[in-house]
Amino acid sequence: MRQRAVILVVDDEVSNIEILSEALEEEHDISFATSGAEAVRVARSLLPDLILLDVLMPGMDGYEVCRVIKSDPLLMDVPIIFTTALGDQEAEVRGLLMGAIDYLAKPISPVIARARVRNHVEMKRMRDELAELAVTDALTGLGNRRRLEKSLNQDVSRLTETGEPLSVIILDVDFFKRFNDAYGHAAGDRCLAMVAAALNRAIRCASDVAVRYGGEEFACILPAMGHEQALDVAMQIKERVLLLGIPHASSDTAPIVTVSIGVATAACVPGAVPDHWMRVADSQLYLAKAAGRNNVIGTTFDATEVLPH
Template identity: 70%
Template sequence: MNERQSVLIVDDEVSNIEILSAALEDDYEIYFATSGEEAVDIARTNMPDLILLDVLMPGTDGYVVCSTLKADPLVGDVPIIFTTALGDRDAEVRGLTLGAIDYITKPISPVAVRARVRNHLDMKRMRDQLAEMAVTDALTGLGNRRRLERVLDQSAVRLAMNESLLSLIIVDIDFFKRYNDAYGHTAGDRCLSMVASALKRAMQRTADVAVRYGGEEFACVLPECSHAEAMEVARQIHQRVQLLDIPHRASDAAAFVTVSVGVATAACVAGGAPEAWVRAADEQLYLAKSAGRNQVMGREFSVQV
């Protein structure tokens, strides 16, 4: 069963929040904020599926909040519906120009709100499903390189708020070209799928993401994961692939399929390039290969801004 979608209600009048919440709480997870500043913080922390945003608020008004959210890589694609008592065509056009997808005027009609929210969330779910297909590797069911780039970008931005740790693991199947030459591409595809399953079983946390990085390479993004923890995951991957006991007569590393693994861990900082983790993990993978393959190497590093 699908997880409930979530709605963030932003309004400086608590009575309006209560009306909107009562109309939606049976079907959706509800968050609320009573100021623009609070709305931005809650949106970044909880990643709602849709935002109902009041236009007229003291301090930071809805237009500024909308512009701020749309410029944020973490929440820029979250649909925003403006709620207002203005009834002003110019105000409506301004809101839509800033990126809002709809406009609801007060006083609130619960029936109309439910219908509009349902319609927009249904469309968002379909867009999300199509987007997920675009970042999924058809053979293994893991994410693809595009998914890796997206997850790294989002994780680096989100974790920089608290300078939290981010770890990246890159896995390469040893002498895979030789495997394909010796056993054929059908067996090669089966090998890739089995290694992908071993990766997924090695990662225990829901926040961790495994992808097929390209060809016979895989990558694992581990947010808020220490280097020691990431190294343990890498060793688990290495061991689980060995336990598959896939024969590989053309390998110089072993009589069965093995992997070389590179691990890199750093604290996220504002302005830090996500590519830094890829470079650092690639360097460790290169060292593992240079040392004879079939092993794990890793290091902690500092992200340069």
Template identity: 60%
Template sequence: MTHKSTILIVDDEISNIEIMNAILEDDYEICFATSGEQALEIARTIFPDLILLDILLPGIDGFEVCRQLKTDELMADVPVIFTTGLGDTEDEVRGLMLGAIDYVTKPIQPIILKARVGNHVELKRLRDQLAEIAVTDALTGLSNRRRLEQTLKTETSRLSRNEEYLSVIMVDIDFFKQFNDTYGHPAGDRCITMVASAMNRAVKRTSDLPARYGGEEFACVLPGADADMAYSVAREIQQQVRALNIPHQKSDIGPYVTVSMGIATARCLQGMTADMWTHHADSQLYISKSNGRDRITQTTFEADHA
């Protein structure tokens, strides 16, 4: 079953919403709002694929809605098409300067609306595909460091609204240089891929993000996870990797590949930065490696001690 793109129609005239809905409903999931404030609330909840936005709205107008959307990191890439009966070049220019991608004038012409919406939804789909490639590690299929950093930034901001927990796990394959030297780089790549698959099996919540941090190092972002929850995930990663039974005759701690881990947990507060979690988790990883490897070390930190 093909997933339908979601269109948010914003207009204070119900008759206009009904007209546009009738034109588009066969091809898209349709949501609607009748004010600027409601539009922003719904958009930040459903993350539509495209917004059809009237200029003249009660409360904040369409220009202000567009401005706020384009300054919101989570919403900035959502295409906005203004729908207006104003027919004023200055308004059109102002909308485009704010980040809108197109205009549709009223009364709505069904063929024109369908064509323009279809073109921009397809362009967004292609952009999303390219963006996905840019944040995916080619070897393992996990998210890459770029997405990890984006996710951490987003989650620290989101979770700080209610001062919720965030945990980060840093993972390193023990004695990986010796593994590469002994078995060769193709075997090293297979080892990295197998460990990545083990992490995917261990990280079960859809909100959690396993990523390849670089080389033989991985990381997991666990939104809403306290210290106990994070430790449970780390233990599952450890067990999944051990269950792989990848031979490693040059390891100083056993005959098979193992991993060392560091965990950092804190409540997200305003002003805390994403790199606090990676810094503390990396410090804990260093302790794990210094104390013999194949182990998990964790800390819970506060903003004052970050």
């Protein structure tokens, strides 16, 4: 999580934004929006840590903004505090049932705003830390299958707005069962940790995600990366694993540990099915193994097409 929390203030009255900004800017980074539609756009690009949301706005009101945010996989975990002068219990209950975590009454008290925001930001920080543990593989320190599924769904949703590509890499340590049988499970764990480190060094951007997909299988999600670039990353992974020089006398491919890699790339367009990336990349991994292992094979595909089971 970022060192300073990012707070998005949404209000059609600039004076209210100024009051909240002055109250919060010493501890947090503040961004703002003056309409509901703008709030959704800014939230999707900024991914704030907390949203202070005015209820009564012309056009898209705060309730509708809350509904949109809570139905968006990219934003659904962002806490929302409503700011309102309504002051009636029915309005508060409605907002809380829609997913808001708290209310601030207008006129805003800077002292109360600071305390409420500080508490909710700290609670979110703790939730994020627990969530990070839940999606981390203990052996390698990479993400786990849950992290992969969450990141893939979020990236496809985000990139669909621009139609940008997304690439997925799946790799498998060749003849790993034989490695475990020959050298023991402790050596097998060390091997997987070293392969994971090589994989992590090969990915280029903070938005790229590397995970241990299961057993000796790993995967990478590469948002906004075209096919040729993804193939280049896959080749770097293969070469980095070779440079580890981990002995593997039981391999039919080489006297050292090698990996087989499948790559799948598609544009993120409306109707794209996130699971298709994994299925296509897995089919390419199968081809890489069938071609003699220690290979990289990839393809582009239409993410909206119906794939055979």
